[in-house]
Amino acid sequence: MKFLSKINRNYFFLLLIIMIIVSVAGYFILQFIILDDARENLTQNEALIINQIIKTGEIPNIHPIVEITRINNKTVKESSFKEINMPYEGEEETFLEYSNQVKIKDSFYQITLRETTFEKDNLVILLAMSFIVLLTASFGISFFVSKKMNKTIWVDFESNLEEIENFSLSGESSLSFIQTDIEEFDRLNTVINKLTKKLKSDFVSLKEFTESASHEIQTPLAVVLLNLEEVLQQDLNKDTFEKVIASINAIKRLSNLNKSLILMTKIENNQFKADNLVSISDLFKHKIDEYSTLFESKKLNTEINIDQDFGLRINEQIADILINNLLSNAIKHNFEGGKIQIYINKNEFRICNTGEDHFLTNDNIFNRFVKGNPGSYGLGLSIVKKICESQNLNIQYEKKELHCFIIKSN
Amino acid sequence: MKILIIEDEIELLIAESNYLTKEGYVCEMAENFQKAGEKISIYEYDIILLDITLPDGNGLELFKTVKKYNVKAGVIIISAKNSLDDKIIGLDLGADDYMTKPFQLSELNSRIKAVLRRRQFDGSNIITFNEISLNTDSKAININGNDISFTKKEYDLLLYFIVNKNRVLTKEAIAEHLWEDNIDLADNFDFIYTHLNNIRKKIKSAGGKDYIKTIYGMGYKLGEL
Numbered sequence: 167m168k169f170l171s172k173i174n175r176n177y178f179f180l181l182l183i184i185m186i187i188v189s190v191a192g193y194f195i196l197q198f199i200i201l202d203d204a205r206e207n208l209t210q211n212e213a214l215i216i217n218q219i220i221k222t223g224e225i226p227n228i229h230p231i232v233e234i235t236r237i238n239n240k241t242v243k244e245s246s247f248k249e250i251n252m253p254y255e256g257e258e259e260t261f262l263e264y265s266n267q268v269k270i271k272d273s274f275y276q277i278t279l280r281e282t283t284f285e286k287d288n289l290v291i292l293l294a295m296s297f298i299v300l301l302t303a304s305f306g307i308s309f310f311v312s313k314k315m316n317k318t319i320w321v322d323f324e325s326n327l328e329e330i331e332n333f334s335l336s337g338e339s340s341l342s343f344i345q346t347d348i349e350e351f352d353r354l355n356t357v358i359n360k361l362t363k364k365l366k367s368d369f370v371s372l373k374e375f376t377e378s379a380s381h382e383i384q385t386p387l388a389v390v391l392l393n394l395e396e397v398l399q400q401d402l403n404k405d406t407f408e409k410v411i412a413s414i415n416a417i418k419r420l421s422n423l424n425k426s427l428i429l430m431t432k433i434e435n436n437q438f439k440a441d442n443l444v445s446i447s448d449l450f451k452h453k454i455d456e457y458s459t460l461f462e463s464k465k466l467n468t469e470i471n472i473d474q475d476f477g478l479r480i481n482e483q484i485a486d487i488l489i490n491n492l493l494s495n496a497i498k499h500n501f502e503g504g505k506i507q508i509y510i511n512k513n514e515f516r517i518c519n520t521g522e523d524h525f526l527t528n529d530n531i532f533n534r535f536v537k538g539n540p541g542s543y544g545l546g547l548s549i550v551k552k553i554c555e556s557q558n559l560n561i562q563y564e565k566k567e568l569h570c571f572i573i574k575s576n
Numbered sequence: 577m578k579i580l581i582i583e584d585e586i587e588l589l590i591a592e593s594n595y596l597t598k599e600g601y602v603c604e605m606a607e608n609f610q611k612a613g614e615k616i617s618i619y620e621y622d623i624i625l626l627d628i629t630l631p632d633g634n635g636l637e638l639f640k641t642v643k644k645y646n647v648k649a650g651v652i653i654i655s656a657k658n659s660l661d662d663k664i665i666g667l668d669l670g671a672d673d674y675m676t677k678p679f680q681l682s683e684l685n686s687r688i689k690a691v692l693r694r695r696q697f698d699g700s701n702i703i704t705f706n707e708i709s710l711n712t713d714s715k716a717i718n719i720n721g722n723d724i725s726f727t728k729k730e731y732d733l734l735l736y737f738i739v740n741k742n743r744v745l746t747k748e749a750i751a752e753h754l755w756e757d758n759i760d761l762a763d764n765f766d767f768i769y770t771h772l773n774n775i776r777k778k779i780k781s782a783g784g785k786d787y788i789k790t791i792y793g794m795g796y797k798l799g800e801l
Binding site: 381382385388390396398408411415418421463 | 585587588594595656657676677678679680681743744746748749752767769770771792794795
């Protein structure tokens with residue numbers, strides 16, 4: 167929900183509650199004022215009528231608002247008010263009735279005065295009407311005002327937000343915000359600026375750390391490897407030779423593992439600039455050509471079906487690693503005389519291969535150090551997945567007749 | 577041929593120097609930036625092996641000195657960082673090749689030879705081993721006077737063997753030389769056997785001898801019979 171809609175919604179509910187309270191209170195207050203006013207009128211009228219009777223001796227009678235009758239004796243001590251409903255001009259009307267018994271010039275009179283008051287229904291309708299009018303008017307005004315303000319007040323905020331959205335840790339540029347004249351926004355900008363500067367320096371130091379850690383690991387590995395290689399040149403018996411080779415391979419494995427992990431970190435950190443439009447079909451064709459001996463030695467039958475080319479704006483080195491890893495995977499987990507099928511169209515490409523059944527599924531096949539067979543590192547497909555994630559591609563593993571990896575653009 | 581090895585890890589420096597001396601090069605060593613700078617400005621070298629991460633300076637800075645005093649030298653960058661940026665910068669500055677640690681000596685040797693050939697220090701683009709001769713310009717192979725057609729990988733493999741003659745080469749080293757880091761095949765190196773079989777067949781059909789020996793099924797060595 168947008169900030170503005172949220173504010174408007176809250177404002178609307180608040181207004182609604184206030185209006186209900188105000189209306190209920192208003193009802194009682196209005197009722198009280200109207201009745202009080204009517205009472206005052208009636209008592210004033212009584213005084214006027216008594217004066218009139220004293221002066222002229224005439225007894226006025228105006229039905230239904232003034233009714234005076236002579237009575238023999240005073241039966242009620244005090245004056246009283248009551249509300250009555252009676253027909254008036256063809257309609258039921260509510261009257262406030264005042265009745266009193268007074269003594270004028272030795273005679274007793276029953277004075278009954280009436281005044282129309284508001285009907286309760288009318289009062290409720292009036293209040294409800296004003297309630298609705300006020301609510302819609304104030305809400306409407308605030309809605310249009312905030313909408314208008316949104317265009318002016320939020321415009322700098324929006325452009326600053328865009329600046330943040332386009333911010334990349336690995337990029338060269340730093341954030342530059344538009345100065346707004348709103349304190350909160352400027353505070354936010356300052357905080358974000360500080361935060362990104364910190365993030366950037368952390369990022370750089372982490373990057374430097376991984377690189378120098380790799381340096382520190384690779385150099386002693388190089389020393390071991392070089393010395394073992396020299397040992398290998400001597401006249402060794404089979405047993406020693408095998409041991410030296412096993413050691414060399416273990417060192418290489420360690421070094422490759424190190425390289426793969428560094429590569430993954432680099433992909434995660436988006437350190438590869440997507441600078442080229444790469445044709446996936448051309449890349450596959452090129453790789454298949456390059457790997458022809460590998461296919462030959464395993465007697466693999468490769469098929470490539472291109473419906474339409476799949477183009478990708480990607481770093482060339484990364485594209486190379488992506489296709490390499492997918493192809494290596496298809497070769498490695500294949501059996502002799504098996505097949506590899508590649509399909510490419512505009513929105514997706516898939517690479518399928520024959521191979522042994524295994525327990526891995528789409529959910530865990532891409533995890534680090536998960537291996538289909540003991541010979542592999544368990545990193546190739548994790549790297550593939552990382553590349554796909556960084557390129558906004560979706561990768562799926564499907565196991566049917568063939569093992570398939572399907573890569574789709576999102 | 578004179579080589580300057582710039583490397584801050586003494587063990588590595590000695591191992592490289594011992595090997596290259598055995599291969600017939602004259603080696604000089606520098607273990608830091610300052611020493612390397614001095615040597616480059618005083619002596620002439622054919623090849624400079626340059627580790628770019630030095631304790632007292634960035635090795636890439638040494639290119640200025642090389643350009644000024646040692647234009648003829650071929651420079652091979654040796655870096656622990658498998659970083660594309662460094663590679664591109666290095667090659668832009670005029671490096672002849674770029675290797676990442678850890679590497680094998682046979683690989684180092686073949687890279688040095690390739691740089692020397694490219695720079696024409698040997699004065700010849702023909703490499704000969706008995707009846708086999710390789711033209712490194714046209715990548716053509718001639719056996720007993722007949723041109724035999726080899727695929728690119730087969731040519732690369734044969735050249736690698738001849739450059740590293742009398743050295744035991746492991747399957748892994750061969751695979752890495754042919755495919756660099758591109759392919760993660762773990763323990764499956766059957767394809768090398770396929771390549772070698774093709775090479776042997778071609779040499780044999782042209783009347784050549786089989787100089788490649790298999791050592792305990794795990795390594796290969798090209799040498800005189």
